[in-house]
Every structure is written in C-alpha cells, then in structure tokens.
Amino acid sequence: MKLKNQAVSLDSLDWKILEALQxxxxxxxxxxxxxxxxxxxxxxxxxxxxxxxxxIKRWTVExxxxxxxxxxxxxxxxxxxxxxxxENVANALSEAKxxxxxxxxxxxxxxxxxKVIARNQDELHTFIARRxxxxxxxxxxxxxxxxxxxxxxxxxxxxx
Amino acid sequence: xxxxxxxxxxxxxxxxxxxxxxTSVGNYTGQRAMSLEEFANKIRQIxxxxxxxxxxxxxxxxxxxxxxxxxxxxxxxxxxxxxxPAGNNLRNQLDFAVSKHLEELKSAE
Numbered sequence: 001m002k003l004k005n006q007a008v009s010l011d012s013l014d015w016k017i018l019e020a021l022q023x024x025x026x027x028x029x030x031x032x033x034x035x036x037x038x039x040x041x042x043x044x045x046x047x048x049x050x051x052x053x054x055x056i057k058r059w060t061v062e063x064x065x066x067x068x069x070x071x072x073x074x075x076x077x078x079x080x081x082x083x084x085x086x087e088n089v090a091n092a093l094s095e096a097k098x099x100x101x102x103x104x105x106x107x108x109x110x111x112x113x114x115k116v117i118a119r120n121q122d123e124l125h126t127f128i129a130r131r132x133x134x135x136x137x138x139x140x141x142x143x144x145x146x147x148x149x150x151x152x153x154x155x156x157x158x159x160x
Numbered sequence: 161x162x163x164x165x166x167x168x169x170x171x172x173x174x175x176x177x178x179x180x181x182x183t184s185v186g187n188y189t190g191q192r193a194m195s196l197e198e199f200a201n202k203i204r205q206i207x208x209x210x211x212x213x214x215x216x217x218x219x220x221x222x223x224x225x226x227x228x229x230x231x232x233x234x235x236x237x238x239x240x241x242x243x244x245p246a247g248n249n250l251r252n253q254l255d256f257a258v259s260k261h262l263e264e265l266k267s268a269e
Binding site: 075077080121124125128129130132133134136138139140141142143145 | 175176178180182185186187188189190192
C-alpha cells in the first residue's frame, strides 16, 4: 500500500530485515531468517517485495579507493543559483559521473550542495570550470576540498 | 591582421567557451567574459586574487590560444609572465597588453 510521498507501508519484520541487511547485506536469507526466527523463504519473499516496491533501490559494494591505490580528491561544492533555474542545474549536475551526491537547501538563498570526486585538483577545477560554471542559472560556486574524512556512515534505520 | 581575422577573434562566444573567473580551485566569482572585449573590461574589476590564480596557472593564455585562437594575444600574455608581476601590477600589465591588442583588432576590423 502506498502512503503519502510514495512511502511504502512496512511491518516490523520488514524493518528488521532492512536493519539486518544494512549491517551486512551479504548475509544469506537463512542467516537472516534464523536471526529473526522466520523461514528463509519468508525473508526471500519480503526482500523481493521491497525490491519491487523500490524500498531497496540497489545492491552495491563500497570500495576503499586508497587501498586500491587510486588517487582522488573529494570536494563539497555549494552552487548558488537563480531560483528559476535551480531544478535544471540540479538535474544537469546529477548526470555528471564526477558527482556523487546532489542536494538542495533553502536557507537565505537557494543552494545546491554537491559532493564531487576527481583524480586530482586540476581535474576537479576543470570539471567545475567547464561543466558547472557554464550551466544556465549558476551565479557563483564555493568549493571546499576534503582533506581528512573523520566519519562516513549511511543512516541506520531503526523503525519498529 | 585582416578584417576577417579580427572579427573572428572579437566574436561573442558561447557559454561553454566563455572565460569564468575563479579565485581558487572550484571557487567561482560569478564573473565571466563572453568576448575579448568583455575580458578586457573584467580584468579591471576582478579581484587580484582571481587574476593571480588564473595567470600563473596559464588559464588566460590557454583561453586566448585555444578558444579565441589569438596567437598574438597568447604571445603577449607569455611575455607578461616573464616579468612575474603580482597584485595591481599584474592587473596593469594585463590591462595594457589586452587593451592595446583589442584596439589593434578593432581598427583592423
């Protein structure tokens, strides 16, 4: 059943399965079933339903780029835009492979906050100068290059 | 310098080919130049930090060479670099080089 803002109604078992998957998505259906006291086929069915409804968007893996020996820089870019163009700017940014995240914020001004990755500072600058600054509606850009990451976690859901 | 050559250099550029002024990596001032004439005007207004950032990265001469395809201006910018100017001295040197060249192009048009 669909709720407002396209929310999907889940019961407590669904939530527990999601929590288990967030901790370790490589667990088998049997392992999750044993932990939650249900059959592996139930876990399978619930996961399939959550995939179909889009609650589970994708299955992926996180790499440690440093351990892979890949040099890169990440940066947080704040793009100040003409409010009439902000949606288009955000969409155009979302299509770039250098862009990891795009969010919008309305504080005193309408801002687009973007997380970007590039091989080095030169590539980062070239991307911003050639692909972001020319977008219609971009008024100015502030970029902070990340020098040290202290914590990076995805939120752990916990809704009973 | 033929009229055709001059008018090609003096043309108005697309957004993609405009020069965008930054003060450091990724920090765009909101100022851009869509023609050589606009570039000459912006040089007088842009913060010196932006002029220094682009000048010593070679961005100005690269734009003159690859986008405007103006070999003479590229050469003049390279010769300014030999003087290693900074701050307002850089602004004055660039202003002189670009404005003089712009006048020549306009009179040849």
